[in-house]
Amino acid sequence: xxxxxxxxxxxxxxxxxxxxxxxxxxxxxxxxxxxxxxxxxxxxxxxxxxxxxxxxxxxxxxxxxxxxxxxxxxxxxxxxxxxxxxxxxxxxxxxxxxxxxxxxxxxxxxxxxxxxxxxxxxxxxxxxxxxxxxxxxxxxxxxxxxxxxxxxxxxxxxxxxxxxxxxxxxxxxxxxxxxxxxxxxxxxxxxxxxxxxxxxxxxxxxxxxxxxxxxxxxxxxxxxxxxxxxxxxxxxxxxxxxxxxxxxxxxxxxxxxxxxxxxxxxxxxxxxxxxxxxxxxxxxxxxxxxxxxxxxxxxxxxxxxxxxxxxxxxxxxxxxxxxxxxxxxxxx
Amino acid sequence: xxxxxxxxxxxxxxxxxxxxxxxxxxxxxxxxxxxxxxxxxxxxxxxxxxxxxxxxxxxxxxxxxxxxxxxxxxxxxxxxxxxxxxxxxxxxxxxxxxxxxxxxxxxxxxxxxxxxxxxxxxxxxxxxxxxxxxxxxxxxxxxxxxxxxxxxxxxxxxxxxxxxxxxxxxxxxxxxxxxxxxxxxxxxxxxxxxxxxxxxxxxxxxxxxxxxxxxxxxxxxxxxxxxxxxxxxxxxxxxxxxxxxxxxxxxxxxxxxxxxxxxxxxxxxxxxxxxxxxxxxxxxxxxxxxxxxxxxxxxxxxxxxxxxxxxxxxxxxxxxxxxxxxxxxx
Numbered sequence: 001x002x003x004x005x006x007x008x009x010x011x012x013x014x015x016x017x018x019x020x021x022x023x024x025x026x027x028x029x030x031x032x033x034x035x036x037x038x039x040x041x042x043x044x045x046x047x048x049x050x051x052x053x054x055x056x057x058x059x060x061x062x063x064x065x066x067x068x069x070x071x072x073x074x075x076x077x078x079x080x081x082x083x084x085x086x087x088x089x090x091x092x093x094x095x096x097x098x099x100x101x102x103x104x105x106x107x108x109x110x111x112x113x114x115x116x117x118x119x120x121x122x123x124x125x126x127x128x129x130x131x132x133x134x135x136x137x138x139x140x141x142x143x144x145x146x147x148x149x150x151x152x153x154x155x156x157x158x159x160x161x162x163x164x165x166x167x168x169x170x171x172x173x174x175x176x177x178x179x180x181x182x183x184x185x186x187x188x189x190x191x192x193x194x195x196x197x198x199x200x201x202x203x204x205x206x207x208x209x210x211x212x213x214x215x216x217x218x219x220x221x222x223x224x225x226x227x228x229x230x231x232x233x234x235x236x237x238x239x240x241x242x243x244x245x246x247x248x249x250x251x252x253x254x255x256x257x258x259x260x261x262x263x264x265x266x267x268x269x270x271x272x273x274x275x276x277x278x279x280x281x282x283x284x285x286x287x288x289x290x291x292x293x294x295x296x297x298x299x300x301x302x303x304x305x306x307x308x309x310x311x312x313x314x315x316x317x318x319x320x321x322x323x324x325x326x327x328x329x330x331x332x
Numbered sequence: 333x334x335x336x337x338x339x340x341x342x343x344x345x346x347x348x349x350x351x352x353x354x355x356x357x358x359x360x361x362x363x364x365x366x367x368x369x370x371x372x373x374x375x376x377x378x379x380x381x382x383x384x385x386x387x388x389x390x391x392x393x394x395x396x397x398x399x400x401x402x403x404x405x406x407x408x409x410x411x412x413x414x415x416x417x418x419x420x421x422x423x424x425x426x427x428x429x430x431x432x433x434x435x436x437x438x439x440x441x442x443x444x445x446x447x448x449x450x451x452x453x454x455x456x457x458x459x460x461x462x463x464x465x466x467x468x469x470x471x472x473x474x475x476x477x478x479x480x481x482x483x484x485x486x487x488x489x490x491x492x493x494x495x496x497x498x499x500x501x502x503x504x505x506x507x508x509x510x511x512x513x514x515x516x517x518x519x520x521x522x523x524x525x526x527x528x529x530x531x532x533x534x535x536x537x538x539x540x541x542x543x544x545x546x547x548x549x550x551x552x553x554x555x556x557x558x559x560x561x562x563x564x565x566x567x568x569x570x571x572x573x574x575x576x577x578x579x580x581x582x583x584x585x586x587x588x589x590x591x592x593x594x595x596x597x598x599x600x601x602x603x604x605x606x607x608x609x610x611x612x613x614x615x616x617x618x619x620x621x622x623x624x625x626x627x628x629x630x631x632x633x634x635x636x637x638x639x640x641x642x643x644x645x646x647x648x649x650x651x652x653x654x655x656x657x658x659x660x661x662x
Contacts, residue, residue, distance in 0.1 A: 061410065256429075
């Protein structure tokens, strides 16, 4: 243990970025992947029902909607911001779709309204954070209550039901064989966000902002514009998740998606994204989503009470955050 | 040992094995509750185990999510479908959101019934109400009115705004209010079935309505929190807490006078009856259709109405005279 700290505002800046960082990231994902494989094997041995394509397909619904948001959230957290209003955006987007459905809107319009609501909510968050310079955690705790509050005002203790059958396809339909629309969407989004974060200028700038926003600004990175775009993206992904979840439940209540924000953040952090920003990867989040999905489904098959699952997820999360630090302490 | 005798023994053994093999597979009935760790549902599980013991070849899977969310219950139901259980008996967190998941269960040959808190008709074969909603709505108002001969202000502390059963009971209670002159309902607040939130909502009621005479909490979490809040505010004797609660959790408050009386059906009987019904439907010796009568063991028969719903029994009132007797049971 050293008394002196080299961290700046709680965040450590490595001397050599590329080689050491890359190797560490690689080993990190490998470790997580090994965990996922181990859980998969343990599940197959523990329950005779686990290795069934249809059962695994059903299980994927446990994490796809949250994972889709987690991709955008990962970029936001890497940039040093956070959005805790994502579940509330789902509630508001779902309510907006319900109102449109009651007014007789056809399926394509419902989808557009879901996406638009997500974008508007994201823009509102983005304006408050990037435009007015307010801290994102405070802003999104506020909008979390605001968006869900609006849903409660519209619905009260009621519910929107009776979505058209065609709308059910997004949450219950299959593209091919056991591959549901949500599962395919999960894969497509993983690729899109993987490219966006790891193979574009935009992605590089996100890392730079997360490591040192002031230096980024002096280097000509349009920090606030990128922050705004990232909030738009989380809003849009929440809108897409709202379409899937509403379709899967076939109904809207203001309590829809309660607690999703914490599960999304858990997924991101479990995926190796530094909660203080600056590092992390999309493949890590993908594996983390699979790990969480496999753990909850595998334990569900064994009828393990939910609270035990929460304990296991919590333990995974803490060990994930603690391991790199312990390694570092062991090395020095 | 002759070859013939050896062969015969082998055949006999094999036959025996096949026979026991077919016999050893018990019927698996899943009791899915709103959330684990709630006294009421633990008691229902006790009743389900009683039914399983009585029936013999039944295994009960008692399960549910950690929080009272529809999404959590769907994850549990998906895991049960994957295990190919024989029957699912569910107390729903959301009447509509569970429908697609339960439809899938029925498509795969699983018997699905709801009990306590219902599922929309297309998502289950039948629904077992603990009592009739009209009777409960009337009972909770009567419980308050019995101790208010001169009338007065009353308020309702409910569970969540989306709780199917509480909403129906409150609706029924409002219908019978004109039968109780002088009883004035001043408001409905929601404690979300969380002890701390229910406590704070009760404090809010006590401050907003200084003339409040009774709080009706038709939820086992809310009634305890409300009684505690009234006790802490030093208003025992001024404000009577009543509604639906568990004898074991309410015993102290009945003795202190914070609650003069409250009602509940017997959750043990409810779990028992739900299991019996699920068993007979899965076995195929009873059919869930309007007008049908399905046997519930020691609880008699349940008669289904045109929406395939049935009522188990009347709610039962607990007060200082009988609380000790029941508080040790559930």
